[in-house]
Amino acid sequence: MVEVHSNIKKMKEYAKENNVPIMLDDGINFLTNFIIKHKIKNVLEIGTAIGYSAIMMALASPTVKITSIEKDHERYLEAVKNIKKFDLEDRITLIYNDALEIEFDNNFDLIFIDAAKGKDLAFFEKFSKNLESNGFIVTDNINFHGYVAKDEQEIKSKNLRSLVKKIKIYIEFLKNNQEFNTTFYEIGDGISVSSRN
Ligand code: SAM
Numbered sequence: 581m582v583e584v585h586s587n588i589k590k591m592k593e594y595a596k597e598n599n600v601p602i603m604l605d606d607g608i609n610f611l612t613n614f615i616i617k618h619k620i621k622n623v624l625e626i627g628t629a630i631g632y633s634a635i636m637m638a639l640a641s642p643t644v645k646i647t648s649i650e651k652d653h654e655r656y657l658e659a660v661k662n663i664k665k666f667d668l669e670d671r672i673t674l675i676y677n678d679a680l681e682i683e684f685d686n687n688f689d690l691i692f693i694d695a696a697k698g699k700d701l702a703f704f705e706k707f708s709k710n711l712e713s714n715g716f717i718v719t720d721n722i723n724f725h726g727y728v729a730k731d732e733q734e735i736k737s738k739n740l741r742s743l744v745k746k747i748k749i750y751i752e753f754l755k756n757n758q759e760f761n762t763t764f765y766e767i768g769d770g771i772s773v774s775s776r777n
Contacts, residue, residue, distance in 0.1 A: 607768025627695030723770030
């Protein structure tokens with residue numbers, strides 16, 4: 581137990597030192613409690629980074645299995661190392677690829693979108709066919725560090741403005757979706773939870 585805590589701490593320190601964005605503490609608490617509450621068994625995570633959220637999900641429930649995709653080679657290798665350290669290779673499967681290039685023929689009861697923020701909509705549209713009928717799609721960074729609530733004119737960087745525009749389009753897509761009902765939570769950096777009507 582002491583070793584688990586110290587390894588979690590080390591992972592968080594590595595993320596900070598190497599500028600790897602990982603979930604905020606209250607976001608990860610929400611996600612792990614969600615997994616326990618809804619008895620989630622099979623997760624697809626888009627955006628592994630160094631494996632932090634995948635490991636936290638696996639530690640939250642001894643029966644959950646996670647498939648996680650990462651396109652950055654260095655982060656993928658770090659995630660492989662971390663998962664080994666926690667002895668979770670049998671429950672966390674890592675895929676090194678661009679998520680938009682991957683096809684699954686199985687379903688998941690939770691799809692967690694936490695990758696390129698401008699591509700949330702593409703991930704949602706691509707993978708919703710792999711969601712169990714009673715499953716959930718959770719998306720992190722819906723507030724994008726407070727930028728989504730800002731007046732666009734206030735955002736000086738063109739790239740950032742375009743990214744924020746894409747997140748706003750995704751939020752509108754979720755709000756107007758006929759097939760899915762979405763709840764938005766002011767937790768961490770903003771989290772949405774979508775489930776089929
Ligand atoms: N879920 C991780 C956690 O909380 O520990 C953090 C993930 S980080 C916010 C997003 C990651 O998604 C980055 O490491 C990035 O390289 C990866 N990524 C971005 N676009 C991707 C794509 N199209 N396919 C796979 N991974 C992608």
